[in-house]
Amino acid sequence: MISETEILQQKFAGLLAWEKLKRRGQILGTLCCYSLAAAIVILPFHAHLLPLASRAFVPLFIFLILAPVFLFRQRWRAQDSARALARMDKTLRLEERAITAWEILARGERSAAEELVVTQAADRVKALEPKGVFPRQLSWREYLVLPLLALWLMLIWLEVGVPVDGDVKLPRAQALAHQLREFSRELQEKAKREGLSDSLQVGRELEKAAQKGIEAKTDDEKFKSELAGLTKKVETMGRSAAERQSNAVAESQESLRDLKAELEAARDLLNFPDAGKGPGEARQQWLDRLAMLPQLKRQLDQGGETLSQNELQSFLDKLNRQVTGELDRRTLLEAQQFLEQLMKQGQGDKGESNARVAGRGEQDSPSDGEKAKNRSSLPGKEPGKREEGYASLPEFQAGAPAHVKGMLGEGNSSGLVFKGQPLAGKSDISQEEVIASYRRQAEAELNTERVPEALKETIRNYFLSLDPGEGKK
Amino acid sequence: MAAVTEIEERMRSARRSFDALKAEMARVIVGNEELIEQVFIALVCGGHCLLEGVPGLGKTLIVRSLGEILNLTFSRVQFTPDLMPADITGTNVLTDDPSGRRVFDFQRGPVFAHIVLADEINRATPKTQSALLEAMQEQGVTVGGKLHRLENPFMVLATQNPIEMEGTYPLPEAQVDRFFFKLLLQYPSHEELSRIADLTTAAPPAPLREVIDAGGILEMRQWVREVPLANVVKDYAVRLVLHTHPKQEGGNGATTLARKFVLYGSSPRGVQSLILAAKARALLSGRPNVSFEDLRVMLSPSLRHRLILNLEADAEGVGAEKILGEILEQVPEIP
Numbered sequence: 001m002i003s004e005t006e007i008l009q010q011k012f013a014g015l016l017a018w019e020k021l022k023r024r025g026q027i028l029g030t031l032c033c034y035s036l037a038a039a040i041v042i043l044p045f046h047a048h049l050l051p052l053a054s055r056a057f058v059p060l061f062i063f064l065i066l067a068p069v070f071l072f073r074q075r076w077r078a079q080d081s082a083r084a085l086a087r088m089d090k091t092l093r094l095e096e097r098a099i100t101a102w103e104i105l106a107r108g109e110r111s112a113a114e115e116l117v118v119t120q121a122a123d124r125v126k127a128l129e130p131k132g133v134f135p136r137q138l139s140w141r142e143y144l145v146l147p148l149l150a151l152w153l154m155l156i157w158l159e160v161g162v163p164v165d166g167d168v169k170l171p172r173a174q175a176l177a178h179q180l181r182e183f184s185r186e187l188q189e190k191a192k193r194e195g196l197s198d199s200l201q202v203g204r205e206l207e208k209a210a211q212k213g214i215e216a217k218t219d220d221e222k223f224k225s226e227l228a229g230l231t232k233k234v235e236t237m238g239r240s241a242a243e244r245q246s247n248a249v250a251e252s253q254e255s256l257r258d259l260k261a262e263l264e265a266a267r268d269l270l271n272f273p274d275a276g277k278g279p280g281e282a283r284q285q286w287l288d289r290l291a292m293l294p295q296l297k298r299q300l301d302q303g304g305e306t307l308s309q310n311e312l313q314s315f316l317d318k319l320n321r322q323v324t325g326e327l328d329r330r331t332l333l334e335a336q337q338f339l340e341q342l343m344k345q346g347q348g349d350k351g352e353s354n355a356r357v358a359g360r361g362e363q364d365s366p367s368d369g370e371k372a373k374n375r376s377s378l379p380g381k382e383p384g385k386r387e388e389g390y391a392s393l394p395e396f397q398a399g400a401p402a403h404v405k406g407m408l409g410e411g412n413s414s415g416l417v418f419k420g421q422p423l424a425g426k427s428d429i430s431q432e433e434v435i436a437s438y439r440r441q442a443e444a445e446l447n448t449e450r451v452p453e454a455l456k457e458t459i460r461n462y463f464l465s466l467d468p469g470e471g472k473k
Numbered sequence: 474m475a476a477v478t479e480i481e482e483r484m485r486s487a488r489r490s491f492d493a494l495k496a497e498m499a500r501v502i503v504g505n506e507e508l509i510e511q512v513f514i515a516l517v518c519g520g521h522c523l524l525e526g527v528p529g530l531g532k533t534l535i536v537r538s539l540g541e542i543l544n545l546t547f548s549r550v551q552f553t554p555d556l557m558p559a560d561i562t563g564t565n566v567l568t569d570d571p572s573g574r575r576v577f578d579f580q581r582g583p584v585f586a587h588i589v590l591a592d593e594i595n596r597a598t599p600k601t602q603s604a605l606l607e608a609m610q611e612q613g614v615t616v617g618g619k620l621h622r623l624e625n626p627f628m629v630l631a632t633q634n635p636i637e638m639e640g641t642y643p644l645p646e647a648q649v650d651r652f653f654f655k656l657l658l659q660y661p662s663h664e665e666l667s668r669i670a671d672l673t674t675a676a677p678p679a680p681l682r683e684v685i686d687a688g689g690i691l692e693m694r695q696w697v698r699e700v701p702l703a704n705v706v707k708d709y710a711v712r713l714v715l716h717t718h719p720k721q722e723g724g725n726g727a728t729t730l731a732r733k734f735v736l737y738g739s740s741p742r743g744v745q746s747l748i749l750a751a752k753a754r755a756l757l758s759g760r761p762n763v764s765f766e767d768l769r770v771m772l773s774p775s776l777r778h779r780l781i782l783n784l785e786a787d788a789e790g791v792g793a794e795k796i797l798g799e800i801l802e803q804v805p806e807i808p
Contacts, residue, residue, distance in 0.1 A: 082705045083807045086765075100703040100762040112476030114701045116484075116761040119477055 004122035008101055011125045012085070018130040019084040020076050027074050029142030035063040036148035043155060056156055088125070091133060097121040173223040174214060176342055180227075181210035183338055187331070194260065196328040198237055202335055206230060224343055231339040234332055241329035253330065254429065256323050258437060263320045265444040439463045480761065483696055488759040490693070493684040497542045500678050502535055504665040511656050511774050512539060512630070514753040517693045520653020520746065521609050521629040523644075523778060527636060530658040531669075536590040536630050543690060544683040545587035546624065550605075552597035554640065558604035561591075562614040563621070579616060584608045587624045587687065591631040595641040605629065606648050626690045646737075646781055653746050655778035693756070700752040701762045707748065709806050710768050714744045716800045717780055728803050730796045734786035739779040746775040765806050773797050 002010075039059040046058055085099040092098075101121035104114045184206035191200035209230055213223050442463050491513065498509050512535070515522045524532050533549060540547030550561060563582030570576045583589060584605065591605055608614050609629050613622045631652070633644075649655075661669060672678065685693075718738030719727050731738070751767035758767075777793040786792070 079807060086705065086807055095760055095764040095766065096703060096706060096762055097760075099705055100701055103703050103705075104701065111699065111701075112480045113699045113761060116477045116480045117701050120761060 004119050005105060007122045007126050008098075008105060008118065011128055011130075012098075012102055012105075015088060015128070015130040015134075016081055016084060018134065019080070022134075022136050023074065023076060023080070025136065026139060026142070027070050029139065029145055031063055031066055031070055032059075032145045033141040033148060034066060035059040036145065036152050038062045040148065040152055040155065043160065059152060087134070088128070092124060092128070094121065094124055098125060173220040176220075176223060176227075176345065177210045177213035180339075180342060181207055181214065183335075184210055187335060191328075191331065194327055194331075195324055196331055198241060198328045199331040199335065202234055202237065202332060205233075206335070206339075227339055227343050231336055231343065234336045234339060238329055238332040238336060241325055241332060254433075256327055256330075258433075258440075260320070260323045260327065261437075261444075262440060263316055263323065265440060265447070266316055267320075435463075435466050439466075484756060484759050484761065487693055487696060487756050490685045490689065491757040494542055497681050497684055498535075498538055501538050501672065501681065502531060503668040503672060504661055505531070505535065505658065508656055508658060509535065509539075510754075510757070511654055511750075512536075514750050514757065514771075515653045516543075516626060516628050516690060517697055517753050517757075518653060518746075518749040519626065519694055520749070521631070521651070523649065523652040523655045524630055524632045524658060525635055525655065526632070526658025527660070528634060530660065532630075532632050532658060533590055533592065536588055538681060540586075540588045541681045542684050543587075544686045545626070545690075547588045547590070548583040548586035549590040549592060550583045551592045552594050552601065554596055554598060554642075556597045556601045558601050559616075561601060561604050562608065562616055565617045577617065579619070579621065581621070582614070584614060585621075585623060587626055587628065589627075589629045591629055593634055593641075594631040595633050595643050597642065599642055599645075602642065602644060602648065605631070606651060609651060624687075626687055626694070649778050650740050650742055652778060654750070654774040656774060657777075697749065697753045697756055700755050702748065702752065703762065705807055706751075706763050706765060706768065709765060709804075710744055710747050710751070712804050712808070713768065713772060713800060714739050714741075714747065714776070716804050717743070717776060717796070728796070728799045730791065730799045734782050734789075734791050734796060735780055736783045737781040739776050743776050743779045747771055750775055769801055772801060 036059050039062055042058075046055060081102075082099060085102050086096070088094070089096050089098045097117055098121050100114075101118045104110050104118055110118065184203045187206065188200055188203035190196070191203055209226055213226065442459060491510075494513060495506065495509060499506075502509065512522055516539075526532060536549070537547050539545075550556075559582065561582050561584050563580050563585065565577040566580045567575055568578045589605075594602060594605070604614075608623060612625070612627060613620050615621070715738075716727050717731060717735060719732045719735050727735075727738075747768060748763070750771035751763045754767045754771060755761075755763045773794060776797060780793045780796060782791070782793065782796075
């Protein structure tokens with residue numbers, strides 16, 4: 001048989017345990033409510049500071065910050081036990097028998113009058129079920145938790161509070177994709193024109209990536225990661241190209257282009273039959289013609305002058321491969337620099353693209369030693385250095401439709417238009433080189449044009465007569 | 474268990490006695506049940522009461538009837554400005570003894586009764602008032618250097634007329650503080666007045682029967698002090714008394730009315746009176762312990778005469794009842 005003391009102790013312990021549980025639930029609910037409310041209130045501030053995945057945990061961070069404060073301030077104290085028992089007294093109309101008995105039990109020894117209090121209290125609470133008599137009642141804060149949570153999730157999903165600039169991220173990626181596509185097309189054009197296979201391949205891949213970014217409306221982060229991958233690939237191709245090259249690496253860009261043009265001309269020379277000439281005479285004449293190509297002449301002087309025609313052919317082929325490879329490598333380097341600049345542009349907020357596009361002239365002046373980029377790399381299009389008293393060369397209109405009155409009748413003639421953009425004081429090319437380049441091109445035209453032999457000499461002599469000293473007036 | 478049974482019997486006895494007293498009093502007194510209960514509580518607590526009410530409300534009848542029911546001697550003293558202390562305490566009178574010698578014989582005054590009704594105490598001079606107040610405090614009187622003990626139980630019910638204040642000597646606050654309760658007699662209602670008319674203009678009722686005697690009262694006084702009091706209930710009583718002060722200890726602010734109208738709050742006698750009265754009420758209600766409700770009911774009788782109000786309270790007509798009412802509203806049972 002359980003004594004009244006034990007009955008009371010059991011009931012009191014059960015009541016206090018239940019009240020403590022309710023308190024913990026109340027604290028949890030209050031914390032959740034305040035955490036969610038605070039997260040919603042400060043949404044505009046953290047929306048543009050944190051990525052989407054981290055923002056979803058902002059209520060949790062606030063919860064962890066507030067939890068110690070609330071747990072300390074609302075911790076269970078002795079007065080809370082007294083309050084719980086007083087509430088039980090009121091609810092069951094015990095007239096403070098329970099709380100008096102609780103204190104009497106804590107004292108130990110008791111008088112007859114106190115024993116009576118314990119007896120009467122035990123008699124009245126033995127059938128008490130705390131959970132039934134004192135059910136959990138949710139406060140307004142706890143009722144707000146679910147609606148606030150739903151509101152929070154909705155705000156996160158709709159990206160409310162994300163600043164307007166964030167919306168520009170997508171169009172920025174699109175703008176970068178457009179720039180990349182434009183660059184890739186120009187790169188392909190240049191590669192086709194100069195026979196640069198690696199550059200052509202890269203150009204195609206860049207165009208493919210750009211097109212994919214435009215069509216798929218890729219976001220900025222993903223597009224930048226793709227750019228990084230492409231940059232790495234281009235860098236790898238450029239490095240492998242660099243490993244293959246030898247003599248051509250030391251040449252300047254313009255020298256390489258001149259050399260390539262001269263090699264094209266030389267190939268034509270080698271293939272163009274000389275009617276009515278003997279083998280020895282033809283060979284000498286051919287060498288004389290090759291000697292008029294200064295870059296090629298320099299290369300030949302280094303070791304090709306005594307070669308036979310076949311050996312010369314292979315030498316020229318090898319030289320062509322080296323020059324083409326070096327040009328390819330440098331074009332790949334330009335592409336890599338463009339991609340890197342594009343990535344940096346993508347990280348910036350504003351600013352127009354200052355990416356250098358291959359084959360497109362720079363808007364600002366090139367520094368010393370740097371060749372300005374032109375649409376075409378063919379000779380005659382580089383900006384020239386304007387010296388004092390120097391009268392610029394008349395515009396050499398080659399390629400424009402012109403009629404040459406020949407003996408057989410008038411006919412059309414085609415040629416290439418050379419038009420450089422002169423920038424005063426900025427040209428690093430000497431006048432001799434310009435004249436030589438004009439001469440080479442003319443030579444090439446003469447060799448390909450169906451020009452009567454007599455006129456060929458006239459034209460050739462004209463260019464030969466252009467003395468660089470005459471320009472300095 | 475025997476002790477518990479004894480305690481239960483004790484409680485039942487006290488309850489029975491009180492119910493019987495109320496029933497007997499109801500035969501001659503119309504209404505004033507609360508007053509009667511409070512007077513009885515003051516009696517079992519060993520305290521004295523200050524009754525305030527206009528003339529004709531039955532103050533003397535209440536006290537006399539109480540004396541008859543409790544089989545206690547009763548005396549009434551009408552205080553007048555020419556009343557002397559000896560008129561209350563008694564005096565030595567020169568008499569002849571049987572041998573013919575002249576000796577001083579102490580003639581007891583009206584204070585030598587169990588229940589003394591000091592009517593309109595504020596009409597007597599302070600010197601005369603102090604004679605009674607000394608008797609209340611010392612439970613005896615000293616005359617001619619000799620201490621004469623008063624009856625036990627001894628209770629004084631002093632009355633004051635609230636409407637005739639001219640030519641009176643209001644009791645000093647220090648003396649008022651010695652009264653256990655200050656009880657207010659209300660003017661009877663229509664029905665009560667009609668009943669009074671029936672009772673007093675018809676044949677007198679049968680004599681009141683004795684319910685409890687002096688020994689029983691003294692026993693109940695002991696039982697009252699044994700009633701258990703929980704610490705939280707005691708703390709509530711203490712906070713109630715502390716809130717009567719305009720500036721509490723520890724910087725806790727008093728209530729608005731207390732800060733504005735109270736000059737001095739209750740003395741420690743207030744909390745003694747409050748707790749004892751609550752214990753007595755619990756005993757007479759048949760409960761083994763003191764409850765918060767006991768304290769709330771006993772607050773006004775215990776403290777209304779212990780608050781010293783300022784002139785602003787007098788000007789605005791704010792009494793102690795209103796201040797105590799606000800204290801009850803604002804002070805929580807458990808902080």
